[in-house]
Every structure is written in C-alpha cells, then in structure tokens.
Amino acid sequence: MNRLKSVCLVLLLAMPLLAGAQQAQTLDIEVKGMSCPFCVYGVEKRLKQLPEVDSVSVDLRHSRARLTLVPERKPDLDRIRKAILDAGFTPGRVRPVSE
Amino acid sequence: MPDSHPGGSGLSANSPTPMSPPGPLPRRLLLTTVLLAGAPLHTAAAAPITFNTALPVAKGEFVSRLQLVSVASGHDPSGLDRKLSADTAVGVLGYGLTRDLALFGVVPYSDRGLDLRVAGERRHRSADGLGDVSAFGRYTVYQRDWPGRTLRIAPFLGAKAPTGSDDKSDGQGRLPPSVQPGSGSWDGFGGLVSTYQTLDLQIDAQIGYRANGEENGFRAGNELRLDGSIQYRLWPRSLGSGVPGFIYGVLETNLFFRDKNELDGRDDPSSGGTTLFISPGIQYVTRRLILEAALQLPVVQDLHGDALELDYIARGGIRFNF
Numbered sequence: 001m002n003r004l005k006s007v008c009l010v011l012l013l014a015m016p017l018l019a020g021a022q023q024a025q026t027l028d029i030e031v032k033g034m035s036c037p038f039c040v041y042g043v044e045k046r047l048k049q050l051p052e053v054d055s056v057s058v059d060l061r062h063s064r065a066r067l068t069l070v071p072e073r074k075p076d077l078d079r080i081r082k083a084i085l086d087a088g089f090t091p092g093r094v095r096p097v098s099e
Numbered sequence: 100m101p102d103s104h105p106g107g108s109g110l111s112a113n114s115p116t117p118m119s120p121p122g123p124l125p126r127r128l129l130l131t132t133v134l135l136a137g138a139p140l141h142t143a144a145a146a147p148i149t150f151n152t153a154l155p156v157a158k159g160e161f162v163s164r165l166q167l168v169s170v171a172s173g174h175d176p177s178g179l180d181r182k183l184s185a186d187t188a189v190g191v192l193g194y195g196l197t198r199d200l201a202l203f204g205v206v207p208y209s210d211r212g213l214d215l216r217v218a219g220e221r222r223h224r225s226a227d228g229l230g231d232v233s234a235f236g237r238y239t240v241y242q243r244d245w246p247g248r249t250l251r252i253a254p255f256l257g258a259k260a261p262t263g264s265d266d267k268s269d270g271q272g273r274l275p276p277s278v279q280p281g282s283g284s285w286d287g288f289g290g291l292v293s294t295y296q297t298l299d300l301q302i303d304a305q306i307g308y309r310a311n312g313e314e315n316g317f318r319a320g321n322e323l324r325l326d327g328s329i330q331y332r333l334w335p336r337s338l339g340s341g342v343p344g345f346i347y348g349v350l351e352t353n354l355f356f357r358d359k360n361e362l363d364g365r366d367d368p369s370s371g372g373t374t375l376f377i378s379p380g381i382q383y384v385t386r387r388l389i390l391e392a393a394l395q396l397p398v399v400q401d402l403h404g405d406a407l408e409l410d411y412i413a414r415g416g417i418r419f420n421f
Binding site: 030032033034035036037038039040041042043044045046057058059060061062063085086087088089090092 | 154155156157158159160195198239242244245246247248249296297298301338339340341342343344345384385386387389418420
C-alpha cells in the first residue's frame with residue numbers, strides 16, 4: 001500500500017513536468033531597425049511562414065518578436081534570422097521565454 | 100524622382116512645373132509633371148507624402164499606394180486669366196525582389212481642365228484618361244539597424260514611358276499639352292534617398308534629377324529636385340506594448356529647379372524656374388495601412404516669363420501591405 005502511495009505521489013509531482021513537455025516553446029528574438037507599425041507586417045508575415053512557428057507577436061517598443069513554436073518542433077535559428085533579414089531588418093539576440 | 104512616389108516614396112519622376120501661357124508653342128503647360136509631382140513611389144513603410152523613402156519592402160512581398168492629387172493654378176501673369184485644374188489618381192505597386200532591391204510601377208489617371216479668355220471669350224477645354232506609366236528600381240546600398248531605429252541610403256533609377264494619350268482633341272481642335280493625359284516622351288529619372296527612423300520620428304531626404312525626352316520637336320525642361328521630410332509621432336504620446344497605430348504630424352519641403360522647355364531647339368522664355376513648397380500633413384499608420392493627407396503650398400515661385408503659378412497641390416492617399 002505504501003508503495004502504491006509512493007508511485008501516485010511521484011506521478012502527481014511529475015505531472016507539471018509532463019505537461020511542460022507538451023507545452024509550446026516560446027522564443028523572443030530582437031529585430032533591429034523595426035521602428036514603425038507598417039514595418040511590422042513584413043516581419044510578422046515572413047516569420048509566420050516558417051513551419052516551426054505557430055504564432056508571432058511583436059512588441060515595437062522593445063524591438064522584439066515573440067515566436068510561439070509548434071509543439072515538439074525545434075526552432076531553426078538560421079531560418080528565423082533569414083526571415084527577418086528578408087523582411088529588411090537585422091536579427092539580434094534570441095532567448096527562450098520561460099512562462 | 101519618381102513621383103511618388105509612391106514614390107513615395109516617388110511615383111513619377113515629375114515635379115510641380117511652372118506653366119507658361121498657351122500660344123503657338125505646343126506643350127507649354129505641362130500639367131502632367133505637376134500632377135505627378137512628388138507622388139511618393141516608395142511605399143514600404145511610413146514615408147514622406149510628397150516623395151520617397153529608403154525603408155524596405157520585404158522580399159517577396161507587395162506594397163501598394165493610391166494617392167489622389169488635386170492641383171489648382173494661381174496667379175496668371177500673362178493676362179489670359181488662365182485657370183488650370185487637375186485631379187489625378189496615382190496608383191503604385193511595389194515588390195521586394197530581394198531584401199535590398201525593390202521594383203515599383205506607377206500608373207496615373209487624370210482629369211484635367213483649362214479655362215482661359217481668348218478674344219474676350221471664355222473657353223473651357225478638358226480631357227481625362229490614363230497617363231504615362233513609370234517604372235523604377237531602388238537599391239539599398241547602406242543599412243545600419245539598431246533596436247528601435249534605422250538608417251538607410253538607397254539610390255533609385257527609372258523611366259517614364261509615353262503610354263498616355265498626347266493627341267486628344269475637342270470641338271476646338273487638338274487640346275494643349277497641359278490638358279493631355281500623356282506627354283508623348285520617354286523620360287528618365289534617378290536620385291538618392293536617405294531615411295533615418297526611430298520609434299518617435301522619421302527624417303527623409305532626397306535628391307533627384309529628371310531628364311525629359313523630346314517628342315514632336317518639344318522637350319520639357321530637365322529638373323533637379325531636393326526634398327526633405329520629418330514625421331513626428333503625435334499619438335500615442337508614450338509607447339505601450341504591442342503594435343499600436345501611430346499618428347504622425349508631417350512637415351515636408353520640396354525645392355524644384357527646372358530648365359526652360361525647348362521647341363525645335365529654342366528655349367521657351369515662359370517656362371521653367373524655381374519653386375519651393377512647404378507641405379504640412381498628417382498620417383495614420385497601422386500594420387496594414389497608412390492613411391495620409393498633405394497640402395503643398397508654394398512659398399517661393401521664381402518662374403520665367405509668364406509661366407502660370409500654382410496655388411496649391413492637395414494630396415490624400417492610402418497605402419497598404421498585402
């Protein structure tokens with residue numbers, strides 16, 4: 001009985017970790033040179049076309065695009081940077097976002 | 100000098116042109132140039148209203164601009180009491196071929212009228228139709244980006260084709276060139292545009308030159324133009340998160356130096372000169388579209404001979420990403 005309780009407890013504690021494994025990964029990437037609303041459209045459109053990107057939200061003030069990735073897809077950082085270059089801007093630092 | 104514009108951002112390489120009195124010399128009133136003047140060809144981003152910008156068009160993406168331009172003539176030193184009016188819709192389509200090279204096409208449609216007194220009698224003549232189509236390319240040769248700001252320099256080069264009708268007539272005979280939708284000549288234009296943009300403001304400067312071709316023994320004067328623009332964010336006063344719409348207050352200047360027109364190799368003494376415009380305007384900018392309006396007011400008109408002065412040029416337009 002004690003063993004069963006222990007297994008249940010371990011599973012309970014592990015649930016957040018298991019759920020986290022299914023959560024979409026989120027990345028912030030700096031977009032240098034993006035300084036008006038009309039510029040944002042091209043950046044968003046190019047990034048949304050990437051297969052690993054589920055959604056994009058841009059914050060102009062912080063020169064940042066937040067990418068929510070398709071679950072279980074790994075980001076191709078070179079491709080993400082190229083998408084920003086093709087939009088006419090310069091990619092900067094990339095960092096994962098912990099929700 | 101695509102007049103933009105669109106562009107701008109230069110849509111046609113034409114500029115506000117002093118108008119000389121009607122007479123035996125054909126093409127003395129080159130309203131085409133007036134109408135297309137400053138139609139911004141470049142449409143990539145928030146941009147000047149009367150000329151171009153160096154901001155990018157994303158690779159593989161289209162931008163477009165439609166601008167309505169209304170021109171009203173002013174003082175007529177010739178004594179013919181000429182009243183010239185022109186309303187033109189200028190459509191511009193831009194495409195990002197690479198991240199640095201953008202191509203633009205410009206198509207105007209205009210409705211023009213000329214009233215004047217001849218032998219004590221008032222006459223009205225008018226025409227409408229598609230005008231001369233322009234195409235040009237712009238290549239970014241310098242780009243420096245920082246968080247929230249950018250500096251770019253881009254030369255541009257293009258040509259205007261004689262696609263508009265230049266031989267329309269009415270019951271009084273062939274219409275004067277100022278009323279014709281097209282000029283009949285091939286023209287070339289080029290220049291350099293520079294843009295510095297931050298989250299608060301944008302500054303653009305352009306130098307452009309237009310070389311006009313000859314048709315039926317007539318050549319419109321070549322033109323040098325210098326343009327400047329500042330766009331300052333009025334709203335929101337402080338930036339929050341996300342991508343809010345911006346309202347920019349706009350102030351632009353356009354300085355035109357135009358040579359005299361030539362007919363059969365001789366200068367037309369009532370053509371060409373120097374014009375300086377001050378142009379206040381306003382823009383509402385979102386991700387997908389820009390709504391804009393400006394009024395070009397001629398503060399200096401140092402024109403040759405009896406060239407017809409301008410009263411104002413009003414511009415209103417929309418740009419959108421798709």
